[in-house]
Amino acid sequence: MTTSPLIARAQELADTLLVPNAERVDRAEVPASHLDAIRSSGLLGVSAPEAYGGAGAPDSVAREVQEILAGACCSTWFVQTQHHTPVRMLAKSELPVRERLLRPLATGELLAGIAYAHVRAFPRVVVRATAERDGWRFDGTVPWYTGWELNDVMLLAGITDSDEIVFAFADAREQPGLRASDPMRLAALTAARTVSLELDGLWLPESSVLLRTPQEQFALLDIPRSTNTSPAVFGVAYAALRVVAENGEPETAEALRARVDEVRRKAYDLADHPVPHEHVEERLTLRTRAYDLMRAATTAAVVSGGGRTMDLRSPAQRLAREGMFLLIQGQTSVVRRAHLDALSG
Numbered sequence: 001m002t003t004s005p006l007i008a009r010a011q012e013l014a015d016t017l018l019v020p021n022a023e024r025v026d027r028a029e030v031p032a033s034h035l036d037a038i039r040s041s042g043l044l045g046v047s048a049p050e051a052y053g054g055a056g057a058p059d060s061v062a063r064e065v066q067e068i069l070a071g072a073c074c075s076t077w078f079v080q081t082q083h084h085t086p087v088r089m090l091a092k093s094e095l096p097v098r099e100r101l102l103r104p105l106a107t108g109e110l111l112a113g114i115a116y117a118h119v120r121a122f123p124r125v126v127v128r129a130t131a132e133r134d135g136w137r138f139d140g141t142v143p144w145y146t147g148w149e150l151n152d153v154m155l156l157a158g159i160t161d162s163d164e165i166v167f168a169f170a171d172a173r174e175q176p177g178l179r180a181s182d183p184m185r186l187a188a189l190t191a192a193r194t195v196s197l198e199l200d201g202l203w204l205p206e207s208s209v210l211l212r213t214p215q216e217q218f219a220l221l222d223i224p225r226s227t228n229t230s231p232a233v234f235g236v237a238y239a240a241l242r243v244v245a246e247n248g249e250p251e252t253a254e255a256l257r258a259r260v261d262e263v264r265r266k267a268y269d270l271a272d273h274p275v276p277h278e279h280v281e282e283r284l285t286l287r288t289r290a291y292d293l294m295r296a297a298t299t300a301a302v303v304s305g306g307g308r309t310m311d312l313r314s315p316a317q318r319l320a321r322e323g324m325f326l327l328i329q330g331q332t333s334v335v336r337r338a339h340l341d342a343l344s345g
């Protein structure tokens with residue numbers, strides 16, 4: 001079996017840069033130099049069309065790259081993972097912004113963040129978009145925006161009073177109508193520089209619009225998609241199992257690894273299924289199962305390392321906290337319900 005050059009590059013970045021610095025980064029901030037290395041690696045264009053400077057790699061390669069990065073340094077992974085949604089959406093868009101931004105995003109010249117999870121709470125509207133002067137004004141509060149002062153552009157979403165979602169690009173910096181909070185101090189991934197954003201009449205021209213879509217239509221695709229398991233869950237689980245083996249418990253690691261492998265194979269088969277709204281129950285069961293196994297793996301890393309794992313320089317405690325974060329990352333109400341039902345059932 002040949003390994004994709006992109007997977008090899010991700011592994012090399014993990015081994016030489018991300019893993020050796022992961023505990024230091026966890027206690028501080030993702031350094032711009034980490035993101036420079038990712039920008040110049042070609043990994044930001046893994047799923048982008050070749051005609052725009054990307055690699056046009058299949059989803060299986062993109063997932064494995066994400067697993068490797070998440071298992072190496074979850075904070076760095078989280079900053080760069082935001083970028084891939086705008087790239088995929090640009091590749092599908094037929095609006096002028098595609099010609100302006102797809103190439104610089106595919107090549108890593110520009111790094112993108114996203115500010116759109118809040119539209120999933122519809123009918124609760126926290127960011128309103130209103131047509132104004134050949135463009136759109138945005139008002140409200142974006143509760144979470146990761147990669148502040150690390151990325152260059154943000155994909156922002158707001159909802160109009162006719163329940164349409166407007167996705168548009170903005171420069172990711174303070175400007176009239178956009179103010180950021182201080183970076184949040186969190187139980188995990190503080191290093192990823194997550195802020196909240198106050199929007200008070202931020203105006204973006206029509207030429208920055210990536211997509212306008214009725215909320216109902218967006219939810220039809222987005223909600224089933226959210227039932228797939230994030231590759232990061234497997235990345236953190238495998239990283240924890242490596243720690244278990246290093247702690248002198250290879251048999252425990254192997255037993256858990258076989259179970260993770262099986263769930264991963266099934267979850268990815270379903271992620272590749274062409275109809276996202278089919279097999280939703282099965283996808284949710286696998287997602288929940290993957291969480292259970294990740295928690296078992298990070299717990300085993302802590303238990304096998306004993307008291308020294310409480311040291312902030314220990315990978316076991318870092319992975320356990322990162323795993324806790326992944327339990328709510330990209331959570332939608334259907335995912336939350338399924339997870340809680342599994343925990344209480």
Ligand SMILES: Cc1cc2nc3c(=O)[nH]c(=O)nc-3n(C[C@H](O)[C@H](O)[C@H](O)COP(=O)(O)OP(=O)(O)OC[C@H]3O[C@@H](n4cnc5c(N)ncnc54)[C@H](O)[C@@H]3O)c2cc1C
Nearest residue numbers: 114115116117120121122124144145146194330331332333
């Ligand atoms: C550290 C951190 C960084 C993050 N960074 C980003 C980022 O960069 N960009 C970004 O877009 N998101 C980001 N998120 C958001 C993340 O994806 C969300 O936390 C996750 O989707 C759950 O949302 P919540 O906790 O804000 O929503 P909650 O309000 O707790 O809701 C949980 C779920 O229930 C649903 N829900 C809530 N209220 C209602 C309602 N009234 N009606 C119907 N459904 C409802 C929501 O759709 C949501 O999916 C970040 C989160 C964290 C913790």
